[in-house]
Amino acid sequence: EENCYSSLDEQSKPFKHFATKTIYSMVNGSAQYSIAGCTTVKVWILSRHGAVYPNASTFDFDDLSATLNTLRTEIEGNSMKTLCPNDSTLLNAWIFNSNGKDNSDHLTTEGLREMKTLADAYKEGFGSNTDLLDIEKIRFRHTTEHRSKQSVLEFASNLFGIEKDDILEEDDDLLKFYEKCPTWKANRDELSGSESKPSKFENSPFFKQTIKDISTRLGYPDTEQLDVEKVKKMWDMCRYDKAWDMASESAWCSAFTSEQVNVLEYDEDLKLYFTTGQGGKINSRLACHTVVDLLDHLENKTSSSPMTIISFADAEALQLLLTTLGTHNDTVEPPEEDLNDLSDMNRRKWKSSVISPYASNLVVVKYTCDEEEIVKVFLNQHELQLDWCENDKCKLKEFIENYRWMEKCDETFCPNMAATLYGVFGMVILAVSLILIY
Numbered sequence: 001e002e003n004c005y006s007s008l009d010e011q012s013k014p015f016k017h018f019a020t021k022t023i024y025s026m027v028n029g030s031a032q033y034s035i036a037g038c039t040t041v042k043v044w045i046l047s048r049h050g051a052v053y054p055n056a057s058t059f060d061f062d063d064l065s066a067t068l069n070t071l072r073t074e075i076e077g078n079s080m081k082t083l084c085p086n087d088s089t090l091l092n093a094w095i096f097n098s099n100g101k102d103n104s105d106h107l108t109t110e111g112l113r114e115m116k117t118l119a120d121a122y123k124e125g126f127g128s129n130t131d132l133l134d135i136e137k138i139r140f141r142h143t144t145e146h147r148s149k150q151s152v153l154e155f156a157s158n159l160f161g162i163e164k165d166d167i168l169e170e171d172d173d174l175l176k177f178y179e180k181c182p183t184w185k186a187n188r189d190e191l192s193g194s195e196s197k198p199s200k201f202e203n204s205p206f207f208k209q210t211i212k213d214i215s216t217r218l219g220y221p222d223t224e225q226l227d228v229e230k231v232k233k234m235w236d237m238c239r240y241d242k243a244w245d246m247a248s249e250s251a252w253c254s255a256f257t258s259e260q261v262n263v264l265e266y267d268e269d270l271k272l273y274f275t276t277g278q279g280g281k282i283n284s285r286l287a288c289h290t291v292v293d294l295l296d297h298l299e300n301k302t303s304s305s306p307m308t309i310i311s312f313a314d315a316e317a318l319q320l321l322l323t324t325l326g327t328h329n330d331t332v333e334p335p336e337e338d339l340n341d342l343s344d345m346n347r348r349k350w351k352s353s354v355i356s357p358y359a360s361n362l363v364v365v366k367y368t369c370d371e372e373e374i375v376k377v378f379l380n381q382h383e384l385q386l387d388w389c390e391n392d393k394c395k396l397k398e399f400i401e402n403y404r405w406m407e408k409c410d411e412t413f414c415p416n417m418a419a420t421l422y423g424v425f426g427m428v429i430l431a432v433s434l435i436l437i438y
């Protein structure tokens, strides 16, 4: 049967593109980091942490488990459902996996595997240069979150075969820069309002039809359709199951066809387009401190001059960095209404599944080739073509020149914050002047 999840082979199962809950191995490439005839001289990496169990302080495991248990019982009793018998059996037998709650914010088996994949790719790409594998010449950074610290530790221990947490630097200022910007947070919060473009998409006939199709297939009559929140919980469980244990069958994935997964993915991407993508007005400069850090490294301006800097952060950091670098700009804004199908939108560049799965990584490499210094940029082991740079040989100078304007980062990265700070500063000056005058 066409939509029978259990009988599909692993390749055809509709689990590949799960927005930010996508597994790295679903999208990574195998581009070579080394260039014949050139020497690799500097490496700068920003990586997202590996696949994790959600953080129990912000994620309600009990609510997810309770809602899904109710849905499972309802679906079992829905005589009109058109799930194939194997999928029904899978769903009837489903129980909530308590691993998630017990291991909140820790890497899953898949996440641990991803860190090994990244370390292997690093060794394969740069291992021929002993300096790049010298623990003294690599700077490891992470955020204060457990997921980030565990990722960098796993990565380092796969690289060197030792556990050494005294080499790690914690740097939320650099890696969670968006949290320091009130304007960005206010923009993000506004996106949940009913007038926002993502909300309009969820109210569009196209999206509503998708929710209706999912409900109908699970046997709900027209008068008792599932709401969006419930469908999203089923989808969450489907993609978490895969991120928690890639080899397991996910009963909840059987509720969706590949097309429906695409629509749910688009729904999340639309939100991200405005939160971290080019749809957010300030996002094209918000990550400028991170870009300056990259440029300083490439230009040897970093104190202690490491060969490699590798930082582990969150999806937001990587997405905002790409937006500030301008690497994934779409020429048309993704539509939130009047969509009939996703065929056009499937060609969009802003696809969180592809750009920011678990363990996604931006690798920037500086080489010297004869007398020339060149730069290459890789995302998830795919080489990126920088449209403003000569394709195969992007000169370091040209690369740096393109981002020169970011040097004024302190003043521009978060517009209203600067205004607020200058406002407060101005008031203090005024008060001091008045005191001195009188």
Ligand SMILES: O=C(O)[C@@H](COP(=O)(O)O)OP(=O)(O)O
Pocket (backbone or CB within 6 Å): 020, 021, 048, 049, 052, 053, 054, 055, 059, 147, 313, 314, 315, 316
């Ligand atoms: O997947 C996402 O959207 C966030 C939150 O993940 P959960 O806490 O929901 O797993 O990931 P992160 O910001 O840590 O990279």
